Amino acid sequence: MTTAPPPPATLATSPSAPPDGGSRSPRLLLWVALVFLLVVAQTLLVVLTLRYEQGRAQDRTDDQAGAAQGEIRRRAQLVLQGLQGLQTRDGDSTAWPGLAEALLRSQREIARIERRDARLQITAAADSPFHPPLFQRMPRAEMGLEAEVACGIARRLATPAFSRSQFVPLSSGLGVEVVDVCVPVQQAGELVGFHVATLLLSQWLDEARGADTGRSHELSFVEGDGTRLARSGAVRGAGVYVAERVVDLPGSPLQLRVDAAERAPSLIPNLATALVLGLSIALFGVVLLLVRDGRRRAAAEEALAESLGFRKAMEDSLLTGLRARDRQGRIVYVNPAFCRMVGFSADELLRATLPPYWPPEHVADYQRRQAERQAAAVADEAPHQGYETVFMRQDGERFPVMIYEAPLVTGTGKQTGWMSAVLDLSSQRKVEDLSRQQQERLQATARLASVGEMASLLSHELNQPLSAIASYATGSLNLLHAPGLPGADPAAPDPELLPSLQHALERIAEQAERAGRVIKSVHDFVRRRHQAHEVIAADLLIESVLPLVRLQARKTGARVELDIAQPVPRVKVDRTMVEQVLLNLARNGIQAMEADTPLAERVLLLRVRLAPAPAAAAGRWVVFSVIDAGPGIPADVAQRLFTPFFTTKPEGMGLGLSLCRTVVEQHGGAMDFENLPARPGNAGGRASGTEFRFTLPLLATRPPPG
Amino acid sequence: MASHAVQPLGIPVVYLVDDETVVRDALAWLLRSRRLLSEGFGHAEAFEAYLATRDLAGGWPDAPSCLLLDVRMPGTSGLVLFERLIERGLTSALPVIFLTGHGDVPTAVAAVKRGAFDFVEKPFSDNALVDRVLQALEASGQAILQRRGRLAVQRALADLTDREREVMERVIAGQANKLIADELDISVRTVEVHRARMFEKMNVRSAVELANLLREQAP
Numbered sequence: 067m068t069t070a071p072p073p074p075a076t077l078a079t080s081p082s083a084p085p086d087g088g089s090r091s092p093r094l095l096l097w098v099a100l101v102f103l104l105v106v107a108q109t110l111l112v113v114l115t116l117r118y119e120q121g122r123a124q125d126r127t128d129d130q131a132g133a134a135q136g137e138i139r140r141r142a143q144l145v146l147q148g149l150q151g152l153q154t155r156d157g158d159s160t161a162w163p164g165l166a167e168a169l170l171r172s173q174r175e176i177a178r179i180e181r182r183d184a185r186l187q188i189t190a191a192a193d194s195p196f197h198p199p200l201f202q203r204m205p206r207a208e209m210g211l212e213a214e215v216a217c218g219i220a221r222r223l224a225t226p227a228f229s230r231s232q233f234v235p236l237s238s239g240l241g242v243e244v245v246d247v248c249v250p251v252q253q254a255g256e257l258v259g260f261h262v263a264t265l266l267l268s269q270w271l272d273e274a275r276g277a278d279t280g281r282s283h284e285l286s287f288v289e290g291d292g293t294r295l296a297r298s299g300a301v302r303g304a305g306v307y308v309a310e311r312v313v314d315l316p317g318s319p320l321q322l323r324v325d326a327a328e329r330a331p332s333l334i335p336n337l338a339t340a341l342v343l344g345l346s347i348a349l350f351g352v353v354l355l356l357v358r359d360g361r362r363r364a365a366a367e368e369a370l371a372e373s374l375g376f377r378k379a380m381e382d383s384l385l386t387g388l389r390a391r392d393r394q395g396r397i398v399y400v401n402p403a404f405c406r407m408v409g410f411s412a413d414e415l416l417r418a419t420l421p422p423y424w425p426p427e428h429v430a431d432y433q434r435r436q437a438e439r440q441a442a443a444v445a446d447e448a449p450h451q452g453y454e455t456v457f458m459r460q461d462g463e464r465f466p467v468m469i470y471e472a473p474l475v476t477g478t479g480k481q482t483g484w485m486s487a488v489l490d491l492s493s494q495r496k497v498e499d500l501s502r503q504q505q506e507r508l509q510a511t512a513r514l515a516s517v518g519e520m521a522s523l524l525s526h527e528l529n530q531p532l533s534a535i536a537s538y539a540t541g542s543l544n545l546l547h548a549p550g551l552p553g554a555d556p557a558a559p560d561p562e563l564l565p566s567l568q569h570a571l572e573r574i575a576e577q578a579e580r581a582g583r584v585i586k587s588v589h590d591f592v593r594r595r596h597q598a599h600e601v602i603a604a605d606l607l608i609e610s611v612l613p614l615v616r617l618q619a620r621k622t623g624a625r626v627e628l629d630i631a632q633p634v635p636r637v638k639v640d641r642t643m644v645e646q647v648l649l650n651l652a653r654n655g656i657q658a659m660e661a662d663t664p665l666a667e668r669v670l671l672l673r674v675r676l677a678p679a680p681a682a683a684a685g686r687w688v689v690f691s692v693i694d695a696g697p698g699i700p701a702d703v704a705q706r707l708f709t710p711f712f713t714t715k716p717e718g719m720g721l722g723l724s725l726c727r728t729v730v731e732q733h734g735g736a737m738d739f740e741n742l743p744a745r746p747g748n749a750g751g752r753a754s755g756t757e758f759r760f761t762l763p764l765l766a767t768r769p770p771p772g
Numbered sequence: 773m774a775s776h777a778v779q780p781l782g783i784p785v786v787y788l789v790d791d792e793t794v795v796r797d798a799l800a801w802l803l804r805s806r807r808l809l810s811e812g813f814g815h816a817e818a819f820e821a822y823l824a825t826r827d828l829a830g831g832w833p834d835a836p837s838c839l840l841l842d843v844r845m846p847g848t849s850g851l852v853l854f855e856r857l858i859e860r861g862l863t864s865a866l867p868v869i870f871l872t873g874h875g876d877v878p879t880a881v882a883a884v885k886r887g888a889f890d891f892v893e894k895p896f897s898d899n900a901l902v903d904r905v906l907q908a909l910e911a912s913g914q915a916i917l918q919r920r921g922r923l924a925v926q927r928a929l930a931d932l933t934d935r936e937r938e939v940m941e942r943v944i945a946g947q948a949n950k951l952i953a954d955e956l957d958i959s960v961r962t963v964e965v966h967r968a969r970m971f972e973k974m975n976v977r978s979a980v981e982l983a984n985l986l987r988e989q990a991p
Contacts (some may be wrong), residue, residue, distance in 0.1 A: 243848050529894040530792050537798035540898035544805035
């Protein structure tokens, strides 16, 4: 690893990265560096592995070479010793062949032993029994040169010497490489002859190599130029792992080459390499996958967090209250707007078994309603339109809300509960109330103003002529009663008197006529209103005042019920006036229930019925009834109820009922009222309400169409 | 005091300010039947123009008079005219009786509190109105006489010489002639002469009368 490439940091921070590349280029560089490093590491690993393998093979070859070298030397030594052993018994020449024979048998690489005299003449020779005789094809004399050279060296140095190798052709057509070894024979310090042994190089190698060496390595003697002289071994060398040793035989060194049969390790069959490589690639792949997966996951998480955050922000900033309930009606989710609306915290709402924002007086109602809705949902008829109801804030304040509820259905189509959007209507209602009150006040003011204006106008118009009449009349009387001017004859009438009186009386007549005109104009006005009468169905009359009545009723929690006879009767009336009557009666009824009537009983019933006319009149009546559930009308009040300017209300004018009666009577109807009998269970015998009735003549008409 | 009135009061006059000709005419006729003179004006501006021709500083009205004033009129209303009369200090010599229609009663009551003589609601009980008019004329006459007396005393005081004034101051203080003579360093006789002349100029006969006159008519 010392040959590692420049550290990746250098690459990553390389200034060659484009400055505007942002995060992309550095990341790319990092990736390149990582891949590069991995490739380098991988390559190194493979190279080192191969090198190790090679090293081991080479070592083995070297070992074999060393061992073979040693063995060859040892055997050379043995040959030399054997040759010298022949010399010791020189005196007995007869024994020589036996000794040579023994030596030849013990040292199988020796093909022939010769005994020569000091002049190098062969005196005796013995051939190995293991080999065919060497010098049959070519006589020994022709091949003796190398031996003589060796002997010359041996004589000169007085030590054994080996000759150069030579090729000896055999009679079989082949040939063998041999080397001669010449051992000087000395007797008493004087050279007397030589022993020359001819060694078969191939046999020598065969003897020198171990048993198993031959199976894995090829041993051979080579010349300096690489020419192989002899070889041994069961296998051929591959020429990859080669070890050469010089066997320095005296006189002629021999080059030993050990060549392993093993070839250079190839990449694929190399198990370790394959394993490491495969694992590394797998690891790399896994790392890559992990990184990709991590990046995808991070991106997904980021997107999820973003969308969650957005959704949360949306829910939090929503002004509409959101509420989710499970199938048992327990709250499972509320948004902050809902919490703000009812004033309870989300925890409180989620813990509560009964919604704390239900007003206590309505709990039974609401539970029934919820049960109904659950039943409807089972039948898959859950209503989707909104409904209005009343909730309670934490401080006990009731406020109207609009609820839009829909079943909460999961992706698998299973309904798990309900989701509701809740709108606080109180501010809207307040505005409505305010504008309605203002409108009513305005109308009342306008009516009052017009009444006042009318009265003022009338009184002025009538005052003038009446004043004048009174003045003239009084003046005339004064004149008639007055005594004459002093000095005039009391008996004789004043000559001025008659013209004066005439003048006055004319004026009186004039002014009386003027007053009459004023009265007539009032009559005309009333008649004009009468002509404005229109034919209208009774239910239309009621419907047109119903919104106002309901508004008023909602303020006190009262309900408004209708009961209209079918077919709907029709009347001919001054619509505005009759509507005003209905409105007045309804308002009175609602106000009557404000104080003492329990909330559940606050019902205002508007009823329209047909009744036979009193005997005197023809036709039939339409009876309008406004029935409240209030405490009834006390007897002392009842007597004066229709008296103008009588009122029981602090800010009332006392004109309502008397005007109502006037209007009804102008239409030819009648108006009365009745306290309803007390309910049996009602303590104190108090009335259970009041019915105000007024009648209008039924328009005798064709039957209604359809 | 009437005994020494320099000039008798003139014939009483009733001024009528009402936009309704008929009412004005009727009222004038009624007043005439009680032998009262009246003069009618159709609107407040006309009456003010009439006032401008009178010598308000020189003691107008010189005859008892009263003003019947309609509250509601087009143009300058009765109330505005009344305020102007108050500014000129005429309301004692020219008492104002308001004529009100329906609904004006509170304004009329407020006006009475500010110094109007009375108010009468239309339609009015006529002779009762004339009776109130007579009372108003009486009050007017009283006021005129009072004013004349005051003017006379002021003129007399202006006529006195210094010495006579000195004598008068001491006479009112109740000093005897002798003491006055000593204080002024003149003879008793001279004091008596001054005193007699002063009495004559002030149109009194005794010191008591003089004291009363000065107390009543003091400016």
